Amino acid sequence: MMRDPKTLAQQVGDTMFAVDVASKDTMGMTLLACEPGRAVMRMTVKALHLNGHQICHGGFIFTLADSTFAFACNSYNKNAVAAGCSIEFLKPGKLGDVLTCEGIEQTLSGRHGIYDMKVTNQNGEVIALFRGKSAQIAGTVLPE
Numbered sequence: 001m002m003r004d005p006k007t008l009a010q011q012v013g014d015t016m017f018a019v020d021v022a023s024k025d026t027m028g029m030t031l032l033a034c035e036p037g038r039a040v041m042r043m044t045v046k047a048l049h050l051n052g053h054q055i056c057h058g059g060f061i062f063t064l065a066d067s068t069f070a071f072a073c074n075s076y077n078k079n080a081v082a083a084g085c086s087i088e089f090l091k092p093g094k095l096g097d098v099l100t101c102e103g104i105e106q107t108l109s110g111r112h113g114i115y116d117m118k119v120t121n122q123n124g125e126v127i128a129l130f131r132g133k134s135a136q137i138a139g140t141v142l143p144e
Contacts, residue, residue, distance in 0.1 A: 008077055013031055013033075013071050017031045029043045036075050036076060039075065043060075044096070044097070044098050045060075046095070049093075050095060055092035061127060061128050062128075065101050065128060065130035069115050071103070073132070078140060079140060080134040080137065082135075083133045083135040085131060087131075088130075090127060090128055091127050099127060100120055102118050104116055114131065117130035
């Protein structure tokens with residue numbers, strides 16, 4: 001059954017998010033968009049996300065970016081995992097901030113892709129920049 005790429009990406013996103021306990025249930029993220037080579041996720045900084053400086057722990061910002069990366073690089077219905085990634089923290093996330101991460105594919109060549117994530121707060125300020133390299137592995141999210 002052939003599906004147009006945008007519909008396929010949305011179905012992949014919905015299927016993955018439904019069972020993504022880490023992103024959905026543990027972190028409280030929402031998936032706003034999953035399109036071919038692109039994804040958008042959002043999370044509100046809660047008290048449980050704060051570190052000893054009373055700002056959002058970098059690991060939670062990383063997880064938001066990493067989860068967005070996962071949806072972007074799996075959007076073609078070919079299983080993909082992170083092969084490597086890096087993050088730059090630019091501003092702190094504060095209690096009550098609404099963090100949005102947009103991830104965009106920069107290149108996809110063979111089994112490997114490069115994706116850039118930008119995490120912003122509700123004022124449009126850039127909180128962090130993340131770059132991930134994906135590797136396709138065997139299998140698909142949805143039956144082909």
